[in-house]
Amino acid sequence: MAQASVDELLREGTARHAQGDLDGAARLYRKVLSQQPRNGNALNLLGIVARQRGDTARALELSRRAVAERPDSPIFLANHGATLAEAGRIGEAVAALRAALARRPDDAVTLRNLGQALTAAGDAVGALAPLRRAVTIAPDAPEPWLALAHALREAKDPGAAEAARRVLALPAPAPLLAQARFLLAGLGEEAPPDRAPASYVKDLFDQYAPRFDAELEGRLGYRTPALLAQMLRDAGVAADGSRRVLDLGCGTGLSGVALQPFAKRMTGLDLSPRMLAEAGRRKLYDALEEADLVEWLPRQRDRFDLVAAADVLNYLGDLAPAFQGIAGALAPGGIAAFSIEAGEDSPFALGAGLRYRHDPAHVARLAAAAGLLEIARQETVLREEKGAPVRGVLFLLRRE
Numbered sequence: 502m503a504q505a506s507v508d509e510l511l512r513e514g515t516a517r518h519a520q521g522d523l524d525g526a527a528r529l530y531r532k533v534l535s536q537q538p539r540n541g542n543a544l545n546l547l548g549i550v551a552r553q554r555g556d557t558a559r560a561l562e563l564s565r566r567a568v569a570e571r572p573d574s575p576i577f578l579a580n581h582g583a584t585l586a587e588a589g590r591i592g593e594a595v596a597a598l599r600a601a602l603a604r605r606p607d608d609a610v611t612l613r614n615l616g617q618a619l620t621a622a623g624d625a626v627g628a629l630a631p632l633r634r635a636v637t638i639a640p641d642a643p644e645p646w647l648a649l650a651h652a653l654r655e656a657k658d659p660g661a662a663e664a665a666r667r668v669l670a671l672p673a674p675a676p677l678l679a680q681a682r683f684l685l686a687g688l689g690e691e692a693p694p695d696r697a698p699a700s701y702v703k704d705l706f707d708q709y710a711p712r713f714d715a716e717l718e719g720r721l722g723y724r725t726p727a728l729l730a731q732m733l734r735d736a737g738v739a740a741d742g743s744r745r746v747l748d749l750g751c752g753t754g755l756s757g758v759a760l761q762p763f764a765k766r767m768t769g770l771d772l773s774p775r776m777l778a779e780a781g782r783r784k785l786y787d788a789l790e791e792a793d794l795v796e797w798l799p800r801q802r803d804r805f806d807l808v809a810a811a812d813v814l815n816y817l818g819d820l821a822p823a824f825q826g827i828a829g830a831l832a833p834g835g836i837a838a839f840s841i842e843a844g845e846d847s848p849f850a851l852g853a854g855l856r857y858r859h860d861p862a863h864v865a866r867l868a869a870a871a872g873l874l875e876i877a878r879q880e881t882v883l884r885e886e887k888g889a890p891v892r893g894v895l896f897l898l899r900r901e
């Protein structure tokens with residue numbers, strides 16, 4: 502095929518790509534590759550399509566091949582870096598993004614990606630320089646301001662609130678505005694909303710998904726699922742594989758592993774498609790639902806014998822809707838098992854880590870109002886955060 506027609510195919514492909522026609526674009530990029538299997542542009546662009554479709558493994562393979570063809574291309578390096586970050590390979594992502602920026606220093610998207618990767622790696626202070634540069638280059642884009650606000654919050658820098666307010670001053674999409682307001686509430690600058698915005702939870706756990714198990718079970722010493730399972734056994738709930746179990750906010754399925762001995766059939770539910778994809782790989786669940794628990798539960802009547810929520814209710818402030826939903830989804834006599842992060846004095850408070858703490862006495866009252874009666878309660882340490890224990894309370898309740 503003549504180079505002119507390859508260029509024409511790429512031009513048409515990128516035009517379709519820009520219109521959101523991923524299938525049409527991919528078909529044209531593949532056509533180029535059928536003629537020129539080592540065409541870096543086609544490999545790179547097809548990799549972007551794979552990433553947009555959520556196929557990170559394929560995206561990684563394609564972006565790696567594009568970089569192999571042209572190791573000096575800042576565009577290929579930047580896309581490869583962004584893909585590595587999505588795959589949770591943060592160290593390699595930082596290296597690729599830095600290499601891209603060495604060749605094209607003023608690319609605001611790559612600067613933001615680098616800042617977010619460094620924040621994810623726990624180096625919020627290191628993230629500040631690229632993010633400050635990103636907002637200087639693209640002052641009207643809300644995404645880099647939000648990323649900067651998060652990094653400043655993590656770095657305990659008082660400028661975090663100002664950066665979040667910059668998002669609010671821009672014509673940003675509603676989910677970004679909600680996230681900025683939520684961040685301000687976490688900083689104590691606004692009253693906490695009734696719950697974390699669904700888009701915040703989804704983005705947070707989508708980017709966390711590939712690293713979640715290693716971090717939680719390693720560095721963070723996460724024990725909530727095992728503690729809840731032991732509490733169920735201690736309360737005389739037999740691990741005899743006889744129950745219809747619902748794992749609310751199932752994440753990657755760490756909680757499912759602990760709940761499986763109780764289950765005849767197990768349903769997992771989560772807001773984050775990437776957490777659900779990890780859960781699916783465990784082959785533990787009979788059904789996985791991508792939904793918001795507050796919206797999904799009211800549609801389930803008497804469907805479950807055991808409903809668990811391990812480390813999930815700390816993303817909700819007002820627990821009344823969740824408890825009403827759980828009570829309705831449980832068959833009479835069914836059991837609810839969940840953890841909360843322990844707070845005092847007010848029904849709920851939003852911490853700087855952007856998770857809610859709840860007053861256990863208030864939790865018990867709210868649950869009772871929904872028809873869930875307490876059968877056991879246990880104070881415990883749920884996991885570590887920045888080297889400090891996270892105090893929590895585990896509850897077992899029975900539907901009247």
Ligand SMILES: C[S@@+](CC[C@H](N)C(=O)[O-])C[C@H]1O[C@@H](n2cnc3c(N)ncnc32)[C@H](O)[C@@H]1O
Binds near residue numbers: 702703749770773
């Ligand atoms: C810290 S993880 C815990 C995952 C799992 N339960 C475990 O013990 O490993 C919290 C999970 O709850 C999910 N989540 C938080 N709020 C939710 C909501 N309103 N509806 C559905 N899932 C939610 C998040 O997406 C995330 O996967």
